Amino acid sequence: MLRRTPPALAVALLLCAPTAGAWAGSPGRQVAVVDQASRSVLVLQSAEELMAYRGPDRLPVVWGWSADRAPELADLSPARSWTNPDEAKSRVRHGRRYLLTTASGGLAAVVETTTGRVHWAADLGVAVNPHSIELLPDGNVAVAASSGGWVRLYAASQGPRAAAYAQFPLPGAHGVHWDGRTGLLWVLGDTALTALRVGGTPAAPTLDTVRSSPLPGSGGHDLAAVLAAPGRFWVTTSDGLWRYDPVTDRFTAVHLADPAAERDLKSVGDEPGTGRLLTVAPEHEAPCDWCTSVITLHRPEGARSLRGARLYKARWWSGW
DSSP: OOOOOOHHHHHHHHHTSOOGGGSTTSSSOOEEEEETTTTEEEEEOOHHHHHHOOOSSSOOEEEEEOGGGOGGGGGGOHHHHTSSEEEEEEEEETTEEEEEEEETTSEEEEEETTTOOEEEEEEOOTTTOEEEEEEOTTSOEEEEETTTTEEEEEOGGGOTTOOOEEEEEOTTOOEEEEETTTTEEEEEOSSEEEEEEEEEOSSSEEEEEEEEEEOSSSOOOOEEEOTTSTTOEEEEETTEEEEEETTTTEEEEOOOSSGGGGSSOSEEEEOTTTOOEEEEOOOOBTTBTTOBSEEEEETTTEEEEOTTOOEEEEEEOOOO
16 A cells, blocks of 8 residues: 655656656556545556556556646646646647646646646636546647636637636536547536537637436536547536437447446546446545545456545547
8 A cells, every 4th residue: 555645745746757658668557546645637547467566665656747847837726726637638639649637726737748838728717616627639629628618729829827717607527538530529517418519719719519328317427438439428417327329319228247336436536448447436525525535447356545645537548
């Protein structure tokens, strides 16, 4: 097990961690976690190495990022706006890998992992609770804000602080995903999964509804591609885990070995090549009712406890 790691130590570990170029020879797929204890996105060793890890003196971190250590974001008040980071995605555009991240405090950012350069960032305000983010092929950025009740498509292609946007109202907006197969932007709210068509120009985008499907349960939270079945999506609600097929417009319940593990999931995804599922669910214990220190794997089953961490989401670090 890992000892409680103070934020200062976590920062030191990140500064000496290997760069993106060192990952290629590592076995298995790395896991990215959003750790609110260290206010960081951490990329950890592969699931296989995590399961066997016993070193008590350091986190098994291979790369990480925090807005607290990004001087170019000083104008966005990261001490406040980077409070409670809640999303981490990996995307590859024009051969470059990017970290996509948001925080409940208001920050949304896209960061090139090799250089640490911020492609785009904005402070959207603590009242709106940014909850997920997506990078489009033209360089624009979509953000879902749960308390704001909207999804915005920012003209991020126009510069690192571009502020123009198109907005789609969506109560409880929690998830956003670009489907390159259909050219649709899928967005997840409290009660519906909606597909949007992006129009206009990169400098002045527009959003129009193509279709909307009611969820099989309330409290939509996470939306991700099913990598083993392109075109389909993982969807989590307060009380269930689902696979959605846009062709049939059908949600199919996904059952895990432990039925309790299907509820209140903050994130879900299948590992490229193996199909192994990775989920995170809160432990509902102080000091963070919405966090956990446990990464859970399914098919085959397994769990890894990162003592002292306050994890909100965990995702396979794939740039599909």
